Amino acid sequence: MKRKARIGLYTTGLKAYWPQFEGLKARLEEYGRFIAGRLAEGGDAEVFNFGLVDCSDKGVEAGEYFRRNLCDIVFQHIGTYVTSDAVLPVHQACNAPAVILNLQPAVQVNYARVTTGEWLAHCNACPAPEIANAFNRAGIKYRVVSGLLGLDETPAISTADERTADRPEAVRAWREIRGWVRAAAVKAALSRSRFGFLGNNYSGMLDMYSDFTMLQAQTGMHVELLEMCDLAKRLAGVTDADVARKLDEIKAMFEISGDSPSDPLARRPTPEQLEWSAKVAAAQEKMVGDFSLDALAYYYHGADGNDYEQLQSGFIVGHSLLTAKGVPCSGEGDLKTALAMKICDLLGTGGSFCEIVTTDYLRGTILLGHDGPFHLAIAKGRPILRGLGLYHGKRGSGVSVEAKVKDGPITTLGVTQTGDGKLKFIVSEAEATDDPIMAIGNTQTHVRFDVDPDTWFERWLQEAPIHHFAMSVGHNLSLFVKVADLLGIPIVRV
DSSP states (O other), X not given: OOOOEEEEEEEXXXXXXXXXXXXXXXXXXXXXXXXXXXXXXXXXEEEEEEEEEXXXXXXXXXXXXXXXXXXXXXXXXXXXXXXXXXHHHHHHHOOSOEEEEEEESSSSOOTTTOOXXXXXXXXXXXXXXXXXXXXXXXXOOEEEEEEXXXXXXXXXXXXXXXXXTXXXXXXXXXXXXXXXXXXXXXXXXXXXXXXXXXXXXXXXXXXXXXXXXXXXXXXXXXXXXXXXXXXXXHHHTOOHHXXXXXHHHHHHXXXXXXXXXXXXTEEOOOHHHHHHHHHHHHXXXXXXXXXXXXXXXXXXXXXXXXXXXXXXXXXXXXXXXXXXXXXXXXXXXXXXXXXXXXXXXXXXXXXXXXXXXEXXXXXXXXXXXXXXXXXXXXXXXXOEEEEESOOTTSSOOEEEEEOOBOSEXXXXXXXXXXTTSOEEEEEEEEXXXXXXXXXXXXXXXXXXXXXXXXXXXXXXXXXXXXXXXXXXXXXXXXXXXXXXXXHTOOEEEO
């Protein structure tokens, strides 16, 4: 279940100024309220605005306030000059990640009319180095966003023009701030998330194997170990009404294919295959609800002809439906890519299960995709369902999803594990192109990176990736960098 980020905010100034400069204190407090309102935009954050911190005692009080309210991140808005002894106690009392906001109200002061009090409302950058130095010496990590405040109207007290909402310095600053809020929401959600692990890993795929304790230690995610009998139990409780509802959902979301013009294994799904996929999808939905799962990694192989083999033949459609509803599902028991998919989904950017399919050297593209599941929310057109006579490299047969991601900017997010047992993010930005794909029942998207395919391969492989990753829509490197920062996970761009 998605949890709102709990955002701490305070504005800083010097207590000695308030009796000296009439209106300055109220002016800065109003700036703080404006920032609080902007932080709450989008509905993914609950803002705890402490107000002014203007002395060391207030700093202690603010830190305890943020700690009590379990803030996921704390923004310090520099209102005017402040001594660093007021700021440091905030972050010593509350160890949430810190972001310094160096946001000037106007592009310039009105030099002909400026007073000392007016100047002090625009000297945001003045104490920033002092604060950064104190943080560094205290071992407190900090981030900085600089730019313009972005007001729509000029306060009556001001002699300068403070209408800066459309200025690029304000737009860029607020894009960065929103990015930190979104990243904090991801961290908050992961720390309370429940990932199901159904069945086992694909035997022999050494890159898939993961230490459940390591994953929980580094991300906060809980891994719930599930057995196929957990799903079989829900399957036994599926009603005809459940199946009918799922069939309606499948027909509304997918195009039912004819036979593939090229691959004899890929044929029009039979009514029996569709009904079975619908029944399994209903059971999958019940299992996810019963175990309160936020994501799922799955795979099963067993003796020929056993009941669980038939059960897993219906997995892909239901897992694609779940992925589209915010419960990412990754095949082959790949928990690390389930994590990547969940991060993409929490950011609202999709997150489809991918691996390398093939390279098109004439187009300069690499096809990325898998035999499912697929994130339907980022599809170009309606995905196609094909009946497969054989799941290649796996046991059984069933219905698979054939689709491609919509044209335009995309970002791949891979989560790998290094030799010392640490997670690492590997990110590439690229463009999805509208080029023909194979009619074989697999998801496939032509992707053009900013270098030729061979150069990309060589750089990517040097980072020791796993062979799966998530594809998201948009150029999201900046967002993934922020998520990695807050999680304390290294990130590399390829």
